[in-house]
Amino acid sequence: MEEVTIIGSGRTGRGMIGELFDTDGRYHLNFADIDRQLVNLLRKKGKYSVHLRDLIGGEDKIREIDDFSVYDIHQDRIEYIDKLANSRFVITSLFPDAFDSAINDIVESIKLRYKLHKENLVNIILSANYVGLMEYFVPRIKKRLTDKELEYLDNYIAILGSNANRKVTYLKDKNDLTLDGDNKYVLKVNRGFKLPNDYKLPSFIVEVDDIERVMIEKIWSENLQHIGFAFLGNYKGYNVINEAVNDPWVVKKIDAAWEEARSAMKKVYDIPIPNAKQRKTVLDKFASPFFKDKLHRIGRAEKRKLKKNDRLLGPAYLCLNNGLPADNILKLVAYGFCYNDPFDRDSQEVLSFVKQNGIKEAVKKYCGLNLTLKNDRVVLDKVVNEYNKLRK
Structure with a gap:
């Protein structure tokens, strides 16, 4: 069997990417992670299950995955890098704070391949909820390679972006390993695979011309x-998204922000604005009684989600930089500074910082603003004003 190595063994890494490659039947899975507890648990149990739910009809398909190996990125370093160097596909499934570590690993594996004169073709598929993923990874990888290694990269290795968009959570808790997700069976990947002649791609992979456009629409609209x-x-x-989706006051505010974002995407990228039926389908899935997504899961990692390039300020700046209003998107940012989850470290840190230093300093810090820039000053003023209205 050929090897697939997945860097990041969390919900998406196992619940979508691992599950999809397992269905193909041609690949042995290698999961790699820095979480020693997770590595040990996967090794001990030797299997995990994924529930795949139809969010509209409610059908539930259960798959058990048991053909895999697990590597601690640090403690199993030699074996892990060897797997990267010898896999047909290497896939990242990471949060942004792990990007640089993954780049180090990928560079190390490329250098090893070059040193050993390996001629097998490898495809590195980047996956993360991040606009500009290729722009982040590729220059940083190439910067660390010699001219000869760069030539080798061009000949034998493809680096491709992807869109892993299955919603995945824990069915019970992290220690149970059982995952719960929606039944999306497609992984969109940019064209450009390097494969032997007559090699058949896994059927779940759909090649697209511009994955960045796909990610912009996903993150700056649905996310x-x-x-x-x-x-x-x-x-x-509220505690679950179903409650929020059924509140007209909430939906009205979300719709107003969404319309601003979609108008900017249409103007800049000519991405069509979904019709009423398409919009309803998205909301119906959010409101599905078959997948009650908890708000504390959606709101976790708040600090990352308040940053410039993420799901709120990304489309807000797209609007502002192109002469379009972003007032309603920035209202959502203000509500983000009110977000209170007693069990979430980011939430408590942000609330504590606001209390000690004031909302203005908090917006500057957590949104990463540079007040020499006009639109950064606009963002600061509007978010602070909206926050103060909420707190009156």
């Missing part, structure tokens, strides 16, 4: 709605 429901739902005292 905008998703985090908006978390922030506003939390403000109203």
Whole structure:
């Protein structure tokens, strides 16, 4: 069997990417992670299950995955890098704070391959909820390679972006390993694979011409709605997204922000604005009684989600930089500074910072603003003003 190595063994890494490659039947899975407890648990149990739910009809398909190996990125370093160097596919499934570590690993594996004169073709598929993923990874990888290694990279290795968009959570808790997700069976990947002649790609891979455009639409539209429901739902005292989606006051505010984002995407990228039926389908899935997504899961990692390039400020700046209003998106940012999850470290840190230093300093810090820039000053003023209205 050929090897697939997945860097990042969390919900998406196992619940979508691992599950999809397992269905193909041609690949042995290698999961790699820095979480020693997770590595040990996967080794001990030797299997995990994924529930794949139809969010509209409610059908539930259960798959058990048991053909895999697990590597601690640090403690099993030699074996892990060897797996990267010898896999047909290497896939990242990471949060942004792990990007640089993954780049180090990928560079190390490329140098090893070059040293050993390996001629097998490898495809590195980048996956993360991040606009500009290729732009982040590729220059940093190439900067660390010699001219000869760069030539080798061009000949034998493809680096491709992807869109892993299955919603995945823990069915019970992290220690149980059982995952719960929606039944998305497609992984969109940019064209450009390097494969032997007559090699058949896994059927779940759909090649697209511009994955960045796909990611912009996903993160700055659907993910905008998703985090908006978390922030506003939390403000109203709800626990699951279903409650927030059924609140007309919440939906009205989300719709207003969504329309600003979609107008900017249409103007800049000519991405069509979904019709009423398409919009309803998205909301129906959010409201599905078969997948009650908890707001504390959606709202976690708040500090990352308040940053410039993420699901709120990303589309807000797209609007502002192109002469379009972003007032309603920035209102959602203000609600983000009210987000209160007593069990979430980011949430408590942000609230504590606001209390000690004031909302203005908090917005500057957590949104990463540079006040020499005009639109950064606009963002600061509007978010602070909206926050102060909320706190009156």
